[in-house]
Amino acid sequence: MIGKWRGPQGSSTRLGAIGQVAFWRSGWAVLGWTLLGALVRFWNLGGKPPSSIEVASIGFGLGNGFDHLPLNRLVSSAELLEPLRVQLTVGLDETIARLAAQSTHPPLFFGLMHGWLRVLTPAGGLVDLATARSLSALLGCLAIPAGFWLAQWLADHLVPLQDGAATPKPTDRPVAALWMAHGVAALLALSPYGVAMAQEARHYTLAILWAIGTWAATLGAVHRLDQGRSPGWGLGIAWVLGNGLSLATHYFCLLGIAAQGLAIGWLAWNQGRSQGWSILRGRPWRVMGAIALAQIALAAAWLPAMAGASESELTAWIREDLSPAEWLLPPLRLLAWLATMVVLLPVEQQPLPVILGSAIALLAVLGLLLRMIGPLWRSGLARPAPLWWALSIGILGPLVLMLLSIYTDRGDLSVAPRYQFVHFPLVVLGVGLALGQRAADRTPLSIGRWQGSGRSAMVAILVVSLLGSWAVANNWGFLKSRQVDRLWEQIEGRSTHAPLLVSHIETYAEIRGTVAIAYEWQRRQAAPTQQRPAQPPNSPQLAPQFLMLQEASDRADAQAPLAQVIQQQARPFDLWTVDLSPALDLEAYGCKRAKERRRPTGYRLRHYQCTEAAS
Structure with a gap:
């Protein structure tokens, strides 16, 4: 037998046979967590409606772009969906060139998407949404074993972490480290936030x-420098290359690189203050300085592209001034996104009893979580533990940098959960290590009248995480601000004739948004339901047309193409304006405003019934 580890209360726990420990240390256990993570990530992968940013990933990944789509004239859904069809004549070089001209993102993920979609979609075929999302889901699964092995190495150097615990025997340290590593792997597999990012055809899981x-x-x-050893050129080269690849995936990875610099800077300051500043002139720190200079040079090479992206019209939506009443919203939003990395229950657009019940359950679980990890975290920071301090800086550093960006009017990065991918791995690493340590310790845990062990509390938290992931996979969590499926439910439920959808175009963002609407309509026809049975392909009710109005300085000039189309369109038809403001007076063209029966969709929808001839 392995022996017994006596916790801080003097309790002893039999940790299992050597065979059990060998199993948990083996790759089979890691494979189990990875398969569980794959199950929740691939569950209902194509069921959720597409978003405009996913449409951008597919279109740019195929190298098609959206600049060739016609404005100010009627287009069919088939014509709108041309950018989402595989064209074998478009190569990788053209894909990267078009991305640079029309988007604000670096090319690495889109290059991978280019090859992925060409392999899995026949030439000329329309890309299936689940196929497009599967690359991100697969990358999200790979993060589970990667996080486990990082956690296992880190846990080996952090045990014991518990406040006041006796030092475990050398034979027990690997067992405690395994609990901590499996806590991280379980949380990576079941994190609702991780599942949400993996189920989008976007680059966030690659950045993770x-x-x-x-x-x-x-x-x-940090560990080597703390021991007075050089980081080594091999580690330095891998480090620089990794950060180069991260910047080639998403520019916001610069926040993570800056946090890494803060962690190294803190260690230099701490060693210089405690051991004398001359230590920084030794070989270990000279090597570290060379690595740091390479990192800075690498980041500087990307700065022109980053500056262009930050000044683009496509990113103008995050550069909104905060009113005094809104100053507290960004940190509150950031805290909410942090919580979803561990637990989530349906609270968005649900009946009031469901919202209240979910909110109460979430608060209870978060209270349990803080009660479990709070003492361990304070214990780690109270001691000279450079690794624990570096991990804390990795979590808090990007948050502080985001708040600085928000309050210096550089952009509100708290408005969208997807931007929190920068610190997601570190949050899961810190929380998972603490949960695993509590489970290995098995110290009695009491919160109010509730009493239990660390293991039972860990299981409870993981069950809630699983429920949150299930909610995300079924589109009950992380709802998009614009829900194109509900838009079509409203249009199909209220239209009596073939619909004409009119949208206003300022940038490529509005074009791809219109493409997303057409994409969802195509998906709905391919998957009929009992409430929406299949119709003949030429059925007028299933043949929507689209009109994208080009931005014009004069309102009359902007509406002239609409007036021309309405006059020429065969009657009767239903006209729907999408995000057009203000409302249009179309009675002169035989179109009357229909009565509103609104349901939240995220769009500004107005319905007109055009039955009479234009006067």
Whole structure:
């Protein structure tokens, strides 16, 4: 037998046979967590409606772009969906060139998407949404074993963490480290936030993978420098390359690189203050300085592209001034996104009893979580534990930098949960390590009248995480601000004739938004339901047309193409304006405003019934 580890209360726990420990240390247990993570990530992968940013990923990944779609004239859904069809004549070089001209993102993920979609979609075929999302889901699954191995290495150097605990025997340390590593793997597999990011055809899971790798290098360098050893050129080269790949995936990875610099800077300051500043002139710190200069040079090479992206019209929506009444919203939103990395229950657009019940349950679970990890965190920070301090800086650093960006009018990065991918791996790493340590310790835990063990509390938290992931997979959590499925439910439920959808175009963002509407309509026809049975392909009710009005300085000039189309359109038809403001007076053209029966969709919808001839 392995022996017994006596916790802080003097209790003893049999930790299992050598065979059991060998199993949990083996790759089979990690494979189990990875398969569980794959199950929740691939569950209902194509069921959720597409978003405009996913449409952008597909279109730019195929190298098609959206600049060729016609404005100010009627277009069919088939014509709108041309950018989402595989064209074998479009190569990778053209894909990258078109991305640079029309988007604000670096090319790495889109290059991978280009090859992925060409392999899995026949030439000329319309890309299936589940196929497009599967690349991100697969990358999200790979983060689970990567996070486990990082957590296992880190846990080996952090045990014991518990406040006041006796030092475990050398034979028990690997067992405690395994509990901590499996706590991280379980949380990575079941995190509602992680599942949400993995079920989008976007680049966030690839960026999360790079973050795990580069923080492994950062923590490895911190550990070696703390021991007076050089980080090593091999680690330095891998570190620089990893950060280069992360910047080639998403520019916001610069926040993570800055946090890594803060962690190294804190260690330099701490060693210089405690051991004398001359230590920074030794070989270990000279090597670290060379690595840091390479990192700075690498980031500087990307600065022109980052500056262009930050000044683009496509990113103008995050550069909104906060009113005094809104100053507290960004930190509150950031805290809410942090909570969803561990637990989530349906609270968005649900009946009031469901919202109240979910909110109460979430608060109870978050209270339990804080009660479990709070003492351990304070214990780690109270001691000279450089790795624990570096991990804390990795979590808090990007948050502080985001708040600085928000309050200096550079952009509100708290408005969308997807931007929190920068610190997601570190949050899960910190929380998972603490949960695993509590489970290994098995110290009695009491909160109010509730009493239990760390293991039972860990299981409860993981069950709530699983429920949150299930809610996300079924589109009950992380709802999009614009819900194109509900838009079509409203249009199909209220239209009596073929619908004509009119939208206003300022940037490529509005074009891809219109493409997303057509994409969802196509998906709905391919998957009829009992409430929406299949119709003949030429049925007028299933043949919507689209009109994208080009932006014009004069309102009359902007509406002239609409007036021309309405006059020429065969009657009767239903006209729907999408995000057009203000409302239009179309009675002169034989179109009357229909009565409103609004349901939240995220769009500004107005319905007109055009039955009479234009006067």
